Amino acid sequence: MNEQIAYIIDIQDIDLNIKKIEDAEAKNIYEINESAVSLKNQSEKLEELKKELSELQKKVNLCELNIESYNEKILKYTEAQKQIKTNKEYNAMQKSVKDNEALKSAEEEEIIKTMTVQEEIKSAIKKTEEDIRLLSDIVLNKKAEVESDKIKYFDIKKNLADKRKEIEKILKAEFLNVYEAIKNNNKFPAVISVNDNRACTGCFRILPPQQFNELLSGEIFMQCPICSRILYYKQDMPEIINDKTDKKEKKDKTKASKKARVKA
Numbered sequence: 001m002n003e004q005i006a007y008i009i010d011i012q013d014i015d016l017n018i019k020k021i022e023d024a025e026a027k028n029i030y031e032i033n034e035s036a037v038s039l040k041n042q043s044e045k046l047e048e049l050k051k052e053l054s055e056l057q058k059k060v061n062l063c064e065l066n067i068e069s070y071n072e073k074i075l076k077y078t079e080a081q082k083q084i085k086t087n088k089e090y091n092a093m094q095k096s097v098k099d100n101e102a103l104k105s106a107e108e109e110e111i112i113k114t115m116t117v118q119e120e121i122k123s124a125i126k127k128t129e130e131d132i133r134l135l136s137d138i139v140l141n142k143k144a145e146v147e148s149d150k151i152k153y154f155d156i157k158k159n160l161a162d163k164r165k166e167i168e169k170i171l172k173a174e175f176l177n178v179y180e181a182i183k184n185n186n187k188f189p190a191v192i193s194v195n196d197n198r199a200c201t202g203c204f205r206i207l208p209p210q211q212f213n214e215l216l217s218g219e220i221f222m223q224c225p226i227c228s229r230i231l232y233y234k235q236d237m238p239e240i241i242n243d244k245t246d247k248k249e250k251k252d253k254t255k256a257s258k259k260a261r262v263k264a
Ligand SMILES: [Zn+2]
Pocket: 200, 201, 202, 203, 204, 205, 224, 225, 226, 227, 228, 229
């Protein structure tokens, strides 16, 4: 493998690291949005529950009013009974008292049933309020995290971009263009190893022996005949000799710095 391929691999490592950072940033934003949607749903649910509770309270109030009115009637009929002379009239009054008592009991039962539902709704409200509190915390913490990461990631990305520019200066433009074209064609990684079975590890196509031998010679710039990725033989990696980018790499704590470059 030649030095130029090693430079492309370095550029690719930088791009992979930048992509990793961008993916992490996108993931955080996605999670914030997801939590914000849940928060909105829970808030709507809370409003619904409160509305329902208030409707039920209106129902209880109405039942109480009805009970009051039945009580008045019961009292009225009971009083009237005292003035009555005939059994027939007495029985008729007695029936009215009983009818009103039955209506009153029905209202009382309704109140008990309604209050049971109210208790359930109150628990649901409590649970929803707790969920809202937790979700709000998540959103707030995540936003703070994203803000602090933004500064940190900005520096790392700048560092990587600077390093990339340095390598671009020593990499032939035609090779860089090929790399960019493959990458922009969504074939990333665009530079990929061929294994001992002569297979491109991007598409797993086996290279013909002659082509594989050419690759082993390290003299040529080769692309996979199937997926177009730039190929290198994996055992060809390493050993460092080179220039200013190496010194820079040592300072860089990212993964890209660990990638060594080959002998020319
Ligand atoms: Zn391939």
